[in-house]
Structures are given as C-alpha cells and as structure tokens.
Amino acid sequence: MLYAILCYASEDVVCSWSKEQDDEVMAKILDVQDKYAKAGRLGPVARLLPTTAATTLRKVKGEAVVLDGPFAETKEQFLGFYTLECKDLDEAVEFARELSEVNPSGGSYEIRPVSVFNPTKVAV
Amino acid sequence: MTELAWISTAISNARPQAMGALLRYFRDLDAAEEAFQDACLRALKNWPKNGPPRDPAAWLIFVGRNSGIDAVRKRAKQAPMPEEDQVSDLEDAESDMAERLDGAHYRDDILRLLFICCHPDLPATQQIAVALRIVSGLTVKQIARAFLVGESAMEQRITRAKARIADAGVPFETPGAVERSERLAAVAAMVYLIFNEGYSSNGGEARARAPLCEEAIRLARLLLRLFQQEPEIMGLTALLLLQHARAPARFDENGEIVLLEDQDRSLWSRKMIDEGLALVDKALRHRKPGPYQVQAAIAALHARAATAEDTDWTEIDLLYGLLEQMQPSPVVTLNRAVAVSKVRGPEAALAMIEPLEERLSGYFHFFGLKGGLLMQLGRNEEARVAFDRAIALANTAAEAAHIRMHIDRLIKESAEKSSLQKTR
Known part of the structure; x- marks a missing residue:
C-alpha cells in the first residue's frame, strides 16, 4: 500500500528558523528519507512555500472564485508531504515517527493511504 | 535544536499577538511589557516540565493577563499575592483558553501594536528601534549593534520614544475600514524602513545589520497573514524577499560592493526568489497596482533574468515610469534613468537626470x-x-x-x- 505522509506544523515557527537551523533540520530529515529511498520505497516528496504564497480556488454557488491564502486558516499549516510504500500502517507510522524525532517544530503527520497515484515526471 | 531554542522561538513568534492583546487589556505599554516578561519567565519554568502548549500565544496572554492584574492589585495593596498554583496549574485552563481570547481582535491587536510605533512625531530611526524592541522583542543590545551605536545611547533613545508614545495616548477603539487601511499603510512603510536600515549598509556592516532585513521580512509575512487579500502587502513582502535574495552576492570577500550586473547570480537565494515571484503573481491578479507592487515587479524582472544581459530594461523603464506617476520623486526618476541608459543610451539618461541636480x-x-x-x-x-x-x-x-x-x-x-x- 502506498501512503501519503502529510506534514503540518506552525509555519511561523518554521519560517523563523535561520538558514543554519533550517539546513540542520533538512539534513537530518534527508538522512531519514535516504534510508527509505535506498530501499526503493520512497516516492515523490515536496516541501511547500508558506501559505502566504497560496491561492485557493473555491466554488461558490457553482462559480469558481479565486481567493488569496490557504484553504483554511489554522494554527498549524500544511507544509509538505512524502509518499512511501509500506506493507502496513505500522510501517507508515514508524516512518512518521522517525521524521518527527528529527523535526523540532512540534507539529503533526497525517498518514493517508493513497488511492490514485500518477507520478508523471516534470522537469524542475 | 535544544529545548531552550525551541521555547525561545515559540515565545518570539507568539510575541506580537500576545503583546498586542496585553496592550489591549492594560492600555499601557509598560504594564503590557511587564506582564509579558512575567509570562515568559513562567513559560521557561513551566514548558520544559509540562511540554509546550498547543497555542503558545494564548498561554502567554492568559498568564500575562493574570500576572498583570496581580501586579496592579499588589500596587494597590489590596489583596495579598495570589498563590503560585493559581497560575501554575494551567493544564485544564489551556483548553478553554482559546474561548476566552477574543480571536476576532487579534488582527487589530497586532496592527495597533505596530501602529503605535509609527507615531508621526517620532523620527524614523526611533520608530524602527521601538518596533524592534516592542514588537520583535530584540534586546537593546541587539538593536544597538544593528544601528552601530552604543547600548546606553540606544536605551535612552528607546525610553524617550516610549515616553512619547505614552504621552500621545494609544488608540484603543476598534478601527473602521478607512482607519484600518491608513494604519496598515503606515505600518507597511515602517516595515520597509526597517528593511532599508539593514539593506543600505556596506559589506563590513552587512553581517551586523542583516537581522534587520530578516526581521522586516518576518513582520511583512505577519502582516500578510493578517491581511491576506491586500495586494500592496503582497507587493511589500515580495519586494523584501526579492531584494534580500541577492544579499549573498552583494559584497565580495573584501566587503566591496558588487553591482547588480556583476553579481554571481548562482549565489542568489532561489527559495526567496520563488516565494517573491509567487507573491508578485498573486498581487497582479488584483489589478490594483501600488508602489510596493511596482517595485516588486521591477525586482522580479531582475530576479527572472538569468544573466545581466537578459534583463528586460524596456519593461523596467515602463515600470519606473508608472512609479513616477504614483510617487513622483527625483530618486525614482534617477533610478529610471539607469533603465533609460540601457534602452536609449547614456545621452538620453543624462538629459533625464540633469534637471534633478539641484534637488539631489x-x-x-x-x-x-x-x-x-x-x-x-x-x-x-x-x-x-x-x-x-x-x-x-x-x-x-x-x-x-x-x-x-x-x-x-x-x-x-x-x-x-x-x-x-x-x-x-
């Protein structure tokens, strides 16, 4: 089963890390990812820009309206995601636990089984 | 990151909201600061033991308000000091704390806190210093270092500015729409000043003053979070990000200026540029141009050029023309002349700046x-x-x-x- 591991944390906190602090956290997170990538289990990973850069398109009375900002104003924001092949939920929880151990931002990981997966490659 | 580092990040992030709310309660800057300090001390004692609260700002406001009220009572010599356990046992209180806080107020709280620092009687440098002290919570020492003055001189400057703010009286009524947008404009201008204070320094000073740029970006993002639909705040945030993205390339190893056209563009921060460009795009959709958006659009054209030769000077000339109409100033015309020299040659540019000589x-x-x-x-x-x-x-x-x-x-x-x- 393919799982999506969705990261939520306070972007105020994450955005106020200095470059050194950010690099340090990212290096540790990459170590965790590497282990799973080498085992051929890690799918696409993304880190998102802050929600201030977000735009939301919402259907209001059948009409698409473009709004500034994220889908919802929350205390913690959706900051990025991982995809990981796991044989069961326990494995997915273990991955999230390893991530949370190296991530000092507090925050939460939502673990969601993937239904449709289309990893079309784009040039970035 | 150590536990202490985590706590201090959480406190400094919660600071504008907590200070803003405490100022609303106490209507006095000193009382609000004292209450906040007290709440921070209790947080340092309490958080390592009980774990960080889900909402640090709510916690600090709640505790700060209680301790502020205690302080008032103590001064009035009415009731004895309340027992420590009244405030230390916050586990249960925390869940309904959010209820007690009037969430709808927090935008105006933070705006008010920033706005009182922009008092028109205060010279720009004092506005900035006081905002960095009160809103950002930088220490006097940090601010003094950024302004390249002694600590006691800065202490005096801040004390004087605060006295002036207190004399002027803090505007506590909830602002109307027009007033709110006026406040927002004044605050945006101050954030821009903070950035410039950090940006217009030379190589040797750049390191000491970089925190001013970072703090300005943090405040701009904060404003944008509060006022998500304001294209000028998007423009301001984008402008600061796009300018600061070039910081690593602006000086060589001897601290000498490296001009834009000679900069190693691979040193520019891609992440900041991406965020800045995204914000420019968002702002343009509103079709409500303003000076920050135009300046951000100019910075975006520089950021988008892979090499100096790729710069779209024709578009930059047009944008400066637009800025001249919005904000006529000889300095804007001077900047436009740089673009004109690239598009139409040095002679045309010289003709453009010659009438400015007297004023500049x-x-x-x-x-x-x-x-x-x-x-x-x-x-x-x-x-x-x-x-x-x-x-x-x-x-x-x-x-x-x-x-x-x-x-x-x-x-x-x-x-x-x-x-x-x-x-x-």
Whole structure:
C-alpha cells in the first residue's frame, strides 16, 4: 500500500528558523528519507512555500472564485508531504515517527493511504 | 535544536499577538511589557516540565493577563499575592483558553501594536528601534549593534520614544475600514524602513545589520497573514524577499560592493526568489497596482533574468515610469534613468537626470550615476568632477571605494592619452 505522509506544523515557527537551523533540520530529515529511498520505497516528496504564497480556488454557488491564502486558516499549516510504500500502517507510522524525532517544530503527520497515484515526471 | 531554542522561538513568534492583546487589556505599554516578561519567565519554568502548549500565544496572554492584574492589585495593596498554583496549574485552563481570547481582535491587536510605533512625531530611526524592541522583542543590545551605536545611547533613545508614545495616548477603539487601511499603510512603510536600515549598509556592516532585513521580512509575512487579500502587502513582502535574495552576492570577500550586473547570480537565494515571484503573481491578479507592487515587479524582472544581459530594461523603464506617476520623486526618476541608459543610451539618461541636480545636490547616487553616464560618453573631464562630488558624499567606505575605482580608471586613461600624444 502506498501512503501519503502529510506534514503540518506552525509555519511561523518554521519560517523563523535561520538558514543554519533550517539546513540542520533538512539534513537530518534527508538522512531519514535516504534510508527509505535506498530501499526503493520512497516516492515523490515536496516541501511547500508558506501559505502566504497560496491561492485557493473555491466554488461558490457553482462559480469558481479565486481567493488569496490557504484553504483554511489554522494554527498549524500544511507544509509538505512524502509518499512511501509500506506493507502496513505500522510501517507508515514508524516512518512518521522517525521524521518527527528529527523535526523540532512540534507539529503533526497525517498518514493517508493513497488511492490514485500518477507520478508523471516534470522537469524542475 | 535544544529545548531552550525551541521555547525561545515559540515565545518570539507568539510575541506580537500576545503583546498586542496585553496592550489591549492594560492600555499601557509598560504594564503590557511587564506582564509579558512575567509570562515568559513562567513559560521557561513551566514548558520544559509540562511540554509546550498547543497555542503558545494564548498561554502567554492568559498568564500575562493574570500576572498583570496581580501586579496592579499588589500596587494597590489590596489583596495579598495570589498563590503560585493559581497560575501554575494551567493544564485544564489551556483548553478553554482559546474561548476566552477574543480571536476576532487579534488582527487589530497586532496592527495597533505596530501602529503605535509609527507615531508621526517620532523620527524614523526611533520608530524602527521601538518596533524592534516592542514588537520583535530584540534586546537593546541587539538593536544597538544593528544601528552601530552604543547600548546606553540606544536605551535612552528607546525610553524617550516610549515616553512619547505614552504621552500621545494609544488608540484603543476598534478601527473602521478607512482607519484600518491608513494604519496598515503606515505600518507597511515602517516595515520597509526597517528593511532599508539593514539593506543600505556596506559589506563590513552587512553581517551586523542583516537581522534587520530578516526581521522586516518576518513582520511583512505577519502582516500578510493578517491581511491576506491586500495586494500592496503582497507587493511589500515580495519586494523584501526579492531584494534580500541577492544579499549573498552583494559584497565580495573584501566587503566591496558588487553591482547588480556583476553579481554571481548562482549565489542568489532561489527559495526567496520563488516565494517573491509567487507573491508578485498573486498581487497582479488584483489589478490594483501600488508602489510596493511596482517595485516588486521591477525586482522580479531582475530576479527572472538569468544573466545581466537578459534583463528586460524596456519593461523596467515602463515600470519606473508608472512609479513616477504614483510617487513622483527625483530618486525614482534617477533610478529610471539607469533603465533609460540601457534602452536609449547614456545621452538620453543624462538629459533625464540633469534637471534633478539641484534637488539631489546632496545625494551620492546622483553624482555616481552622472559620472558613469559622462564616462560612457567619453566626457572624462566632466565625469571626474561628478565622481569627486560623489566621493565627498559617500555614506560608506564601500561606496567611496567603488567611485575611487572609476576615478583611477579615468586617471589611467588620461595618462595613456597624454603619453600617446607625447610620442606622436
């Protein structure tokens, strides 16, 4: 089963890390990812820009309206995601636990089984 | 990151909201600051033991308000000091704390907190210093270092500014729509000043003053979070991000200025540029242009150019033209002349800036540009005169060194010319 591991944390906190602090956290997170990538289990990973850069398109009375900002104003924001092949939920929880151990931002990981997966490659 | 580092990040992030709410409760800056300090001390004691609260700002407001009320009572010598357990047992209180806090107020709270720092009687540097102290929570020492003055001088400056704010009285009524947008404009201008204070420094000072740029970006993002639909706040945030993205390339290892066209663009921060460009895109969709958006759009054109030669100077010329209409100023025209020199040549640019000479007679960049244009036209004698004026007006050693380089070139050229004439 393919799982999506969705990261939520306070972007105020994450955005106020200095470059050194950010690099340090990212290096540790990459170590965790590497282990799973080498085992051929890690799918696409993304880190998102802050929600201030977000735009939301919402259907209001059948009409698409473009709004500034994220889908919802929350205390913690959706900051990025991982995809990981796991044989069961326990494995997915273990991955999230390893991530949370190296991530000092507090925050939460939502673990969601993937239904449709289309990893079309784009040039970035 | 250590636990202490985590706590101090959480506190500094919660600070604007918590201070804003405490100011609303106590209607007095000193009382609010005292209450906040007290709440922070309790947080340092409590959080490592009980774990961080889900909502640090709510926790600090709740605890700060209680301790502030205690302080008032104590001063009035009415009731004895309440027991520590009244405030230390917060586990249960925390869940309904959010209820007690009037969430709808927090935008105006933070805006008010920033706005009182922009009092028009205060000179710009005092506005900035007081905002950095009260809103950002930088220590007096940190601020003094950023302003390159002594700690006691800065302490005095901040105390005086705060007294002035207290005299003026804090506006507590909930602002109407017009007032809110006026406040927002004043606050945006102050954030821009904070950034400029950090940005317009030379290589040696850049490191000491970089925190000002970072703090300005943090405040701009905060404003944008509060006012998500304001294209000018998007523009402001984008402008600061796009400018600051170039910081690693602006000075060489000797602290000398590296001009935009000579910068190593691979050193620019891609992440900040991406965020800045995304915000420019968002702002443009509103079709409500303003000065910050136009300046951000200009910065975006520089950021989008892979090399200096790829810069779209025609578009930059147009944008400066638009900015001139919105905010007529000789400095804007001077900047436009740089674009004009690239599009229509140095002669056209020189014609454009010559009428500005009287008003910009004390401005380093005027004579720097004038000298450069004259040099391009081969009018070396006149260029030399302009460069001499520029050196006399240089604000930093790096600026002076940069002009000296041009003068040296002129001297060398004229020496070569005269030796050529002798041999003839």
